Amino acid sequence: MPTVDALSDRLTEYLDLQQIKAVRRAYYYAEQAHDGQRRKSGEPYVTHPLAVASILAGMHMDHQSLMAAMLHDVIEDTEVSRDGLEGQFGQTVTDIVDGVSKLTHLEFETRAEAQAENFQKMVLAMAVDIRVILVKLADRLHNMRTLGAMPPEKQRRIARETLDIYAPVAARLGMRDLQLELEDLAFQSYHPMRSKYIRRAVVQARGQRKDVIATIEESLRTRLKQEGMGGSVSGREKHLYSIYSKMKSKGISFAEIMDVFAFRVVTESVDDCYRALGVVHNLYKPVPGRFKDYIAIPKANGYQSLHTDLFGARDITIEVQIRTKEMDAVASQGIAEHSHYKIYGDSSSAIDGYNRARKWVQGLLEMQKRAGNSMEFIETVKTDLFPDEVYVFSPKGRIYELPHGATPVDFAYAVHTDVGNSCVSCRINRHLSPLSQPLQSGQTVEIITTPSAQPNMAWLNFVVTGKARSAIRHFLKVQQRGESVELGRRLLTQFLSNYGTTLDDIDPVVLNSLLDEAQFGSLDELLEDIGMGNRMAYVVARRLRPVDNGAEVEADTGSSSSGAVPLAIEGAEGMVLHYARCCGPIPGDSITGHISSGRGLVIHRTDCRNIAFMKDDAEKCIYLEWSAAIDEEFVVNLDLKIESSRGLIATLATTAAGAGSNVLKVDITETEGQLNTVHMDITVTDRIHLAKIMRKLKSLKAVHKLSRV
Structure with missing residues (x-):
């Protein structure tokens, strides 16, 4: 069993007498605080903090880390308060002890939310002082060495937690000796038979x-x-x-x-x-x-x-x-x-490793701030804890380390979040390449950006770094919220106009009453809920309508002829504005909006049979019209009955392109006799443009019949 005298003798190798005395004082304080407490093995509890300090002494850690190791369970397991500890040993030591105390209960086989929340605490504590995680890793190592005193089920839980989090964190901080011992001890407890046979x-x-x-x-x-x-x-x-x-x-x-x-x-x-x-x-x-x-x-x-x-x-x-x-x-x-905590020598490799570790922790902190919840955060971090790196170069020769399978989008976010958010394409070794192409070590990657660009939701299907994933999600979340609030405002204004009032004229008392009832903190939260389709603007407008008009005026959303002002659609498809695939509306079509829960506003053609049963339901549909200022392109599906002939597909594509359209897709299916059916997906700006294209296609001799799907 280790003793404080034996530890003191070891510390004379690199600490001065005053520092050793401070470590001994921390030991005696812990011994008194833990008096009467015993471990599961039956030993006095103080043997555990002494063993943790001995592990850190083997790493030649500074005296403050050793003092924190001696005291790391005092705040949590005894009646000593943080203020009392700070009065005795100072703020620095107390901060480390407090940080370690918060990491004690990482329950990785209980509720997933608790696991993720506690992992966030670890990151925040590491950001304050990285020595917190060193003391915690030493604490975990001694607990793993003495795990045999625990019940089998608890052994497995702690071993799984060690393999999932602590060993990868040790690896990420470059502490290979500690990582390997943690892995072997955890493997022995989690898979005792497999460990036994492999050892033999x-x-x-x-x-x-x-x-x-x-x-x-x-x-x-x-x-x-x-x-x-x-x-x-x-x-x-x-x-x-x-x-x-x-x-x-x-x-x-x-x-x-x-x-x-x-x-x-x-x-x-x-x-x-x-x-x-x-x-x-x-x-x-x-x-x-x-x-x-x-x-x-x-x-x-x-x-x-x-x-x-x-x-x-x-x-x-x-x-x-x-x-x-x-x-x-x-x-x-x-x-x-790292020599930051030592009084001897200077190690450029250690300083470089320390700086990289700090950079990694700061990156975790940035992800934690952007993550919507703790579950999303731990999901992104686990990717970074198991890296198999590739090394790529920027055009100026700077080296970037990325996980195996990383793409140019991951590289763009590694350079800077703004570069990732505005990237549109890339060059790999000076050749234009897809943004989804996995990178290989030694490649030079150049990101092409434009100020008007923004992240694409499809990027989440191939990015692998936690930073890229969290930044994309954060941007889309902010964008979706902004669009939802704006759409909710427009929808509510639309229905309030049927009662002869506006959002600015609403009685604050009535509005606050509704917000309290719905448990919203602000009007924007209510508007966001309306924009997402979770709350009907029709119902909210009816609640907010002026009392004196309420008995007489009823909202009418059926048609423009009855006095309702239609909502103008700008054409740019946002995250809460979707065009129905079943009928493919384009400018010039008569359109109706269907409010879909969680998606926002889905736009159909008025004659679409998918909304025929709800078209007259004021709570679910809203009358729309196209804005005059639309410069977007829309996809239209065409069916053609054609007579088979050589080069016909090329002729069809050339004819459509000549009329100012892009051909996105062409499929051919054989039918009876001499005629084949061709399905074409083309882009148009409005109904007039579509009519022009259809006339040109109909003028071809081989085309017998043409219809819009």
């Missing part, structure tokens, strides 16, 4: 491979020495959970994974890394396409190393990682290696 197989394979590993190690060491290079060579042990994950994801056997021998070369300098690469490539032949330079282009979490695969002796494959001592320390400890 690894031990057996290790014995069979010992001679091969020793031979290759000696070969690498000897060749490096011949070239006058220092450094160490060691075989890398494969971890149980990573073996299991590869077997499961790649569908390969245990033998195939264990056939690959892994080694690590640790050198003195970056220059030596590249020289060592030349040495190992000279000793064994490299596997084409299996070299990665993470020194020149570090991973998103700051990880740096050279990776290469080689064809070794005896037809075996060798994986070699080459890095400096500094890079090796950062690869193991991640942001915990």
Whole structure:
């Protein structure tokens, strides 16, 4: 069992006497606060915070982190208040303790909403001081080491939570040693039998491979020495959970994974890394396409190393990682290696990793602000927690790390949210490419923007980064709300005019009464609900009509002849204004609006049989007319009976195009005799334009019959 004296001896390596005394004082304070409390294993509770502090001491964390580790359960599990703790140990330590306390109950197999809400708390706490998550990860690691004292069901729940959130967060912060131990301990608790069999197989394979590993190690060491290079060579042990994950994801056997021998070369300098690469490539032949330079282009979490695969002796494959001592320390400890919390040395790799981690946390914070709810937030974040990066370049040579499968739209949002919102097309390696094309490492991506552009809802089908997904949703949500409010205002004004009043003339008392009854905080919320079709403008107008006119005046939406002023449709299709596909209305057609719950206003032709049964229902339909200022194009479906002849499809398309139309689609179905049926989708501006196109098509000899669907 660890003791505070043993911990103090370890701390003399890098902390001064005053700092060690502060850590000891925090321990004795925690010991007194937790007096009488015991863990499930029966040990005094204070052994847990002491063990957490010992884990952080192994990472050489600063004295404030160690003090917070000693005190991390005091606010939550004892009668000590935040103010009392702050009076004793200061604001910085108390803020870390308070942040960790908020992360204690991440219930990942209870309600999904609770899971997501608590994950948001984690992000907010990390944004205040990133040491909060380091203390929490150390806390989780000790809990996983002592998980055997818990009931089996609770073991599985905590293990699942660890694999879902804590291990990926540790990986994202570059803390590989902690990540691997968390994964193996969680795997052992969640799948005890699978863990047992894989461990047994690894031990057996290790014995069979010992001679091969020793031979290759000696070969690498000897060749490096011949070239006058220092450094160490060691075989890398494969971890149980990573073996299991590869077997499961790649569908390969245990033998195939264990056939690959892994080694690590640790050198003195970056220059030596590249020289060592030349040495190992000279000793064994490299596997084409299996070299990665993470020194020149570090991973998103700051990880740096050279990776290469080689064809070794005896037809075996060798994986070699080459890095400096500094890079090796950062690869193991991640942001915990950062000198911001230490009093010795300076590590550019660690600082770079720390800055990347801060940038990632700030990105999470930005997504959290834009997300509509906690469920949407955690959905977007989980994508970023499991990255398999590709590295692409901007036209000016800046490198961007993106998850595997990322598209130019993801790249655009990685550059800046405004670039993503206004992008219209892209060039990949100077060639025009679709916005949905997955990117590959090494490509140069140029985004073409225009101020009038805006995100497309279809982008959500292919973007993969959380930032892109949350930004698109946020923009569409804001746009939809604005359009809903505007449509709701127009609809309500339309019906109020039938009572001889306007929205500005409504009695505030009556309006506030209606808002209170409907539980709306403002008029805009009511208008948004009307615009979305969730509340009928007809009914709201009747509630708001002047009392003295109410008994005499009845709203009439049936036709323009009865005095109702029709609502003008501008033509630009918004998110709450839809044109019915069944009848395809175009300017010039007589139109009626059908109010659909959740969608807003759906526009039909007046003679459309799909709304015939509700056309006279004032609560569901509204009389519309086209605005004079329309410059949009509308899709029209045509059916043609034609006589089959060579080149006829080209003739039809050319004729339509000559009349100023775009041909979107042409289908042919065979019919009896010499005639075939052609279905054409074309664009028109109004009924006059459509009549002109139909006349030109009818003038063709092969066309026997033409009709609008």
